[in-house]
Amino acid sequence: MKSRITEKFNKLKKENKKALIPYITSGDPDLDTTVNLVLELERAGADIVELGISYSDPIGDGPVIQRSTQRALELGTNIDKIFPMVSKTRANTDIPLVFLVYYNAIFVYGIKKFLDRCKEVGIDGLIIPDLALEERKELNEMMNEYPIDLISLVAPTSENRIKEIVENAKGFVYCISSKGVTGVRDQFEEDISSFMDKIKKYTDIPLAIGFGISDENAIKKLKGLSDGLIVGSAIIKKIEEGIDDRKVEEKVFNFAKKLKNAIEED
C-alpha cells in the first residue's frame, strides 16, 4: 500500500506541481490551535504538514524553533497529549502528517508503543534529525511492519554517504540546504543545484529542500531544483507574531498562501 505521502507526490507530479511542506510545533501556542493550524495550512495550499514534538535538547534547531518547542513544553505538552491532537486533526483531513521528533522521545516512550500509536492516529512519516544511517537499523526493521515512512536526510557534507542514505528511502528525501541548524539564512550553499543533482543520481524518490527557506524569494530560487520545499522557522515566526493579538491562524494562513502562490506562479 502506498503511503499518503507517496500518493500526494504522485498526484503533484501528474499535475506538474511542487509540494509546500510547512513545519509547526505541536502545542505552540497550544494543542487546539495546532489542530486549527493544520487545517488552515491545508486551506492555504500546504501539501504535507510536519508536526514537531518538543525535546528539551534539540541540537539540530536554531533559536526560533527552540523558542517554539520551549513554549510547548512550558504548557505541559507531551506525547500522550499530542497523539489525541493528531487523531482530532486526522478526523478532519487527509493531508499527510509527518512527525519531526528527536530519537530520545521515541526511545524512552518505547519504539513499538510509539509506532503503534502513530499508526493508530494516522501519522504518515517520521523525520528524526539525530538518527543517522548508522543508528537506524533497529527502527528501520521495525518500521517495515508499519504504513509509516522513515524520512531520510541528506546534508551538504554527506558526499560519499548519499548513495547508501537514499537507497531505501521512503516518502521523500529531506535535502538539507546548507550546513548549520534550522533557521532563516541569507544564503544557501553556492552549489545547491549540483548538490541536488548528486542526490538525483541515486534515487527516484521525491526530493524536498529544507533549512533556511524564509520567503517567496527563496522559494522561487529553489523550486526548480526539487519536488518540495520545507518551511519551518519562518512559519514559527508568524505564530510568534500572532500570539499577542490572537491572530495565529490568520497570520500563518496568509503567509502560507503567499508561499503557495510563489510555488505555483511561473
Next chain:
Amino acid sequence: MIKRKFGKFGGQFVPETLMNPLMELEREFTKARNDEDFLKSYNYYVKEYSGRPTPLYYAENLTKRLGGGKIYLKREDLNHTGAHKINNVIGQVLLAKRMGKRRIIAETGAGQHGVATATICAMFDFECEIYMGEEDIKRQSLNVFKMRLLGAKVNSVTSGTKTLKDATNEAIRDWVKSVEDTFYVIGSVVGPHPYPTMVRDFQRIIGDETKEQIMKREGRLPDYLIACVGGGSNAMGLFYPFVHHKEVKIYGVEAGGLGVDTDKHAATITKGSMGVIHGMMTYLLQDEFGQIFPVHSISAGLDYPGIGPEHAYYHSIGRVNYKAVNDDEAVEAFKLLTKEEGIIPALESSHAIAYLMKFAPSTNKDDIIVLNLSGRGDKDIHTVSNIIGGDMDEE
C-alpha cells in the same frame, strides 16, 4: 577503525551534517595515536608545559585520621591550569593542528575545561570560542575573566537550563555550521563517537602514571580506586588502565546534590535511565517522555544530566561501583583535606574525598587506596566561603 559502542552505550546520535566530519575525525585520530611524532609532541607538552608526571602523594595525615588503608592522592590538581582537563586539551588541539583547522570551540561548566582550552589556544595561536551557560558564568566569574585574558571569546548560553548541558548543545550547533574549519574540543568522555574514546585515550595518562608510581612505591597494584564522575573524564583516565585488573575495586562518585531522593542532584547512574543526549546513548536524568531534567550540584563541573557511555557500560556489567555523595558532605571533605593535608581540593574532587571518608575506615590497614585529586579548589573558594560563612573566623 575504533569500536563505535561500549555494549549498548555510545554511538553517534547526531545530525547527518556531522556524520562525515566525525568519521574524518576518527580516521585522523586513529592515525595520530599510532604516529610516533604525534605521541612525541603530546608527551612533550604534557611534560614540559603542564608539568607531568603529577605526583602520587601518600596522604599520611588523612590516612591516620580515617584509620583504614593507605591513601594515595593522584595530584592532577598540580597540572598547569589546575586540573586534569589540560591533558585532553593538549591532545585534541594537537590533533586540530594536524588536521589543519583554524578555529577551536569548546563547552565548559565550571570553566576548567574552558580555561585549559583557552590556554592551549593562546599557546598554539588558535582562534578560540567557549560556550558557557549564563548560570555558570555567574558562578565562575574568575574563570570567565581568565578565558577572556587568554584571548578566548566567551559566549553566554541562555537556552534551556543555562548550564553545561545547554552550553554543549550550543557548541554542537556551532559545529554543525562551522565544521569545515573548526575543531570541537569536547571536555569529557561524552558526545558522539569517537569523542568518548579519544578523550579517554588522552586522559589515560593519569592511570598509566599511577600504575607505574604505585608499583615503584608499593610493589603492587592498589586495592581501590576512587574518583568523582560528572561526564567522567578524570575517572576514566584513572580507571581505564586498571579495568582489566579484576582485583582492583573501582568506585565512581556522583554528585548527590541536596540528596538523591530530592529533585536537586546530578546522580545520573544512581537515579537515571537509558536515553540519548549530546549524540550518545547513555544513562540520563529524564522524565517518562525523555525530557532531560534540570540537575543540581554545588560543583559546576559535576552539574551534568548524563555520563560518559563507557561509564554507563562499566556500570551495566558491574565493573565499576557508582555512589553518590551530597553537597554538604563534599563541603566537609573540602574542609578536611585542606586542614589535614594543606591541599585545597576542587569541589568536584571533594566528592571523591567525601566518599573516601565514609569508605576508608572500613578498609584494612594494609589496603592501598588511590584517589584522583582531579583539580584544585581556588576556583571554589568563593562558593565555599558563602556556605560556611562565619564559620571561617570561628574555626
